[in-house]
Amino acid sequence: MLAMNNISKVFRTDLVETHALRDFNLQVNEGEFVSVTGPSGSGKTTFLNIAGLLDDFSHGQYVLDGEDVSGLNDNERSRIRNEKIGFIFQSFNLIPDLNIRDNVEVPLRYRGLSANDRRQRIEKALSIVGLASRAKHLPAQLSGGQQQRVAIARALAGEPRLLLADEPTGNLDSMMARQIMELLESIHSNGTTIIMVTHDAELSRRATRNVHIMDGQVSEINLHEQMQANVAQA
Amino acid sequence: MLLYEFKLAFKSLRKNPILSSLMIGAIALGIGVCMITVTMFYLMSGDPIPHKSDRLFAVQIDSWSKERPYTGSTNEMPFQLTWPDSTALMNRAPDFPQTAMFKSSMIIEQLQQGSELRREIVRITGRDFFSMFDLEFIYGTSWTEEMEQQAQQVVVLSETVNNELFNGQDSVGESIRVDDREYRVVGVVKDWNPVPNFYDLNNGSIEDPEAMYLPISLSEPLAMTTAGNTNCWKPSTGSGPQAVYQSECVWTQYWVELKNADEVAEYRNFLEGYYAEQQQLGRFERPQKVAVSNVREWLNINQVVENDNRVLVGLAFMFLSVCVFNTVGLMLTKFLGRSKETSIRRALGATRMTILRQHLVEVSSIGFVGGILGLFLTWAGLSVIKFATDIPEQLLHLDLQLMALALILALLATLAAGLYPSWHIGRISPARYLRT
Numbered sequence: 001m002l003a004m005n006n007i008s009k010v011f012r013t014d015l016v017e018t019h020a021l022r023d024f025n026l027q028v029n030e031g032e033f034v035s036v037t038g039p040s041g042s043g044k045t046t047f048l049n050i051a052g053l054l055d056d057f058s059h060g061q062y063v064l065d066g067e068d069v070s071g072l073n074d075n076e077r078s079r080i081r082n083e084k085i086g087f088i089f090q091s092f093n094l095i096p097d098l099n100i101r102d103n104v105e106v107p108l109r110y111r112g113l114s115a116n117d118r119r120q121r122i123e124k125a126l127s128i129v130g131l132a133s134r135a136k137h138l139p140a141q142l143s144g145g146q147q148q149r150v151a152i153a154r155a156l157a158g159e160p161r162l163l164l165a166d167e168p169t170g171n172l173d174s175m176m177a178r179q180i181m182e183l184l185e186s187i188h189s190n191g192t193t194i195i196m197v198t199h200d201a202e203l204s205r206r207a208t209r210n211v212h213i214m215d216g217q218v219s220e221i222n223l224h225e226q227m228q229a230n231v232a233q234a
Numbered sequence: 235m236l237l238y239e240f241k242l243a244f245k246s247l248r249k250n251p252i253l254s255s256l257m258i259g260a261i262a263l264g265i266g267v268c269m270i271t272v273t274m275f276y277l278m279s280g281d282p283i284p285h286k287s288d289r290l291f292a293v294q295i296d297s298w299s300k301e302r303p304y305t306g307s308t309n310e311m312p313f314q315l316t317w318p319d320s321t322a323l324m325n326r327a328p329d330f331p332q333t334a335m336f337k338s339s340m341i342i343e344q345l346q347q348g349s350e351l352r353r354e355i356v357r358i359t360g361r362d363f364f365s366m367f368d369l370e371f372i373y374g375t376s377w378t379e380e381m382e383q384q385a386q387q388v389v390v391l392s393e394t395v396n397n398e399l400f401n402g403q404d405s406v407g408e409s410i411r412v413d414d415r416e417y418r419v420v421g422v423v424k425d426w427n428p429v430p431n432f433y434d435l436n437n438g439s440i441e442d443p444e445a446m447y448l449p450i451s452l453s454e455p456l457a458m459t460t461a462g463n464t465n466c467w468k469p470s471t472g473s474g475p476q477a478v479y480q481s482e483c484v485w486t487q488y489w490v491e492l493k494n495a496d497e498v499a500e501y502r503n504f505l506e507g508y509y510a511e512q513q514q515l516g517r518f519e520r521p522q523k524v525a526v527s528n529v530r531e532w533l534n535i536n537q538v539v540e541n542d543n544r545v546l547v548g549l550a551f552m553f554l555s556v557c558v559f560n561t562v563g564l565m566l567t568k569f570l571g572r573s574k575e576t577s578i579r580r581a582l583g584a585t586r587m588t589i590l591r592q593h594l595v596e597v598s599s600i601g602f603v604g605g606i607l608g609l610f611l612t613w614a615g616l617s618v619i620k621f622a623t624d625i626p627e628q629l630l631h632l633d634l635q636l637m638a639l640a641l642i643l644a645l646l647a648t649l650a651a652g653l654y655p656s657w658h659i660g661r662i663s664p665a666r667y668l669r670t
């Protein structure tokens with residue numbers, strides 16, 4: 001699904017240069033559910049932003065779905081974001097002035113779908129996350145967990161091949177977190193590739209593979225080996 | 235997609251009504267002020283009698299003092315003629331339609347006892363006046379040469395006065411009292427009020443329409459007095475109302491209708507001859523100078539479209555640009571307040587162009603509403619001017635062209651204001667505002 005070869009990302013401000021990613025290598029296959037862990041500031045969000053074409057990188061090569069995206073212009077990058085990628089953020093990032101339905105509609109608008117097509121997809125996505133009855137509500141009228149489910153519906157409505165989630169449960173209590181996780185698992189079981197950044201070890205373990213990032217580099221640990229190590233320690 | 239963008243624009247305008255009305259108000263005010271000054275400017279620089287302006291000529295003779303030239307006009311000749319010169323021209327000039335004239339102010343009343351006294355502006359003029367300036371008779375005709383010779387006391391009424399005195403009935407043959415003398419009505423003309431009133435610019439270029447017209451052949455015998463400007467370089471000898479008729483003061487306008495260049499040459503020739511003759515008789519102490527100017531030239535000589543007016547239009551547009559700059563700030567504030575939303579839209583697939591377009595649509599909506607409101611302000615402003623100046627209705631109304639101009643101007647102004655803010659927000663990177 002995606003392959004990053006020797007990707008580097010440097011943030012430059014007037015005072016400092018931060019190497020957020022250095023010689024970053026990672027391959028994710030179609031249909032995987034990858035959890036990304038690592039200490040704060042290690043470069044997880046940076047990685048996810050580059051993977052989702054929200055940010056560009058300083059060096060290296062990035063192939064997404066068989067296409068080298070390094071040289072693409074804004075229109076092409078926007079189109080790929082719109083058609084292939086779904087985003088879920090820790091802070092939900094719903095548009096506060098739009099009701100639930102109109103929020104889910106945003107990516108469909110930019111894809112230029114017909115009104116009928118849009119309506120069907122919105123209804124389907126909202127019923128998957130169990131919020132069909134809240135279509136006319138504003139985000140502020142929903143709980144955090146519900147808002148995150150709206151965000152998931154918005155990501156799902158476009159039927160993306162790749163779902164990128166940055167600490168999707170970070171702002172939620174454990175009950176709600178579990179609900180969201182179950183939702184993601186069922187989406188994964190339908191064939192969508194998911195990459196999820198999380199601090200929660202338990203959630204991380206439920207992914208098919210865990211990628212650990214330290215100082216902008218991958219130290220990949222096979223989940224199986226990790227568990228065996230845990231057992232051995234005990 | 236455009237429909238979606240209009241929907242977003244509408245939502246955004248409604249979301250922040252104070253900011254929105256500030257922007258719309260600023261644009262409307264700028265447009266209103268611009269449109270009012272532009273309308274007045276065109277009115278002043280327009281041709282008051284388009285089909286004839288190249289055939290009507292104002293006559294000037296430099297009768298001024300040896301010591302210094304006349305300074306009020308751009309060609310250093312008095313705008314008006316002395317009475318002796320006006321009479322000489324009317325009696326002796328080549329036989330073209332022409333007339334001397336002046337403005338007077340007289341008391342008018344109906345014949346029956348106890349009727350109300352009213353003071354009105356009256357034009358004292360020759361019988362050619364009506365055909366020369368294309369006045370339209372509703373009843374009767376102009377007075378005749380015979381009536382002039384017999385010194386008959388006749389009058390041509392304006393429609394307004396005829397309505398007031400005779401209920402709009404055909405009043406030809408009826409009599410009225412003017413300055414205590416009885417006059418017989420020979421005709422009624424439609425109100426005539428060209429803007430600018432090129433035929434007598436001595437008292438400003440916008441004036442009330444004249445109430446009635448009296449034969450100038452009666453003016454000296456009856457010692458009628460002018461209500462217009464009188465300019466003198468030499469004290470008049472004698473006293474009483476008759477003195478001004480013999481003086482070197484200028485106070486009559488003089489117009490002649492000439493159909494082609496030959497006629498103009500012939501007339502000018504006569505004027506030059508007349509000038510030389512008068513010089514031999516001891517008048518006209520300056521180097522020979524006469525002029526016949528068509529309406530357009532005449533308006534220039536009189537500086538009807540004064541530089542002041544141009545400055546005013548310039549100031550109005552400067553005011554509009556102040557409004558525009560003000561709006562740039564407001565829009566930037568408003569759009570930047572939406573940075574996070576824009577980041578989200580970018581992440582979900584909006585291109586830079588899409589974002590730019592969304593904001594330009596919003597900007598245009600502001601411009602459109604501002605333009606409409608500006609038109610309303612223009613209309614209100616022009617109504618006040620109409621009320622205060624008696625400019626004829628049809629000259630100051632908002633026609634379609636003007637409305638289109640106002641809307642286009644409003645759109646251009648707001649687009650100018652919104653271009654930078656829209657471009658700026660279009661450049662927001664998608665990742666920029668998505669962190670918590």
Ligand SMILES: Nc1ncnc2c1ncn2[C@@H]1O[C@H](COP(=O)(O)OP(=O)(O)OP(=O)(O)O)[C@@H](O)[C@H]1O
Nearest residue numbers: 011012018019020039040041042043044045046047
């Ligand atoms: N826009 C930016 N400008 C400058 N430095 C940045 C920027 N974004 C991230 N960084 C720096 O890059 C490094 C990696 O940041 P990143 O957000 O990827 O960390 P993270 O692993 O997601 O951390 P957390 O778990 O706290 O979310 C950090 O040192 C951070 O300060």
Ligand SMILES: [Mg+2]
Nearest residue numbers: 044045046166
């Ligand atoms: Mg992060």
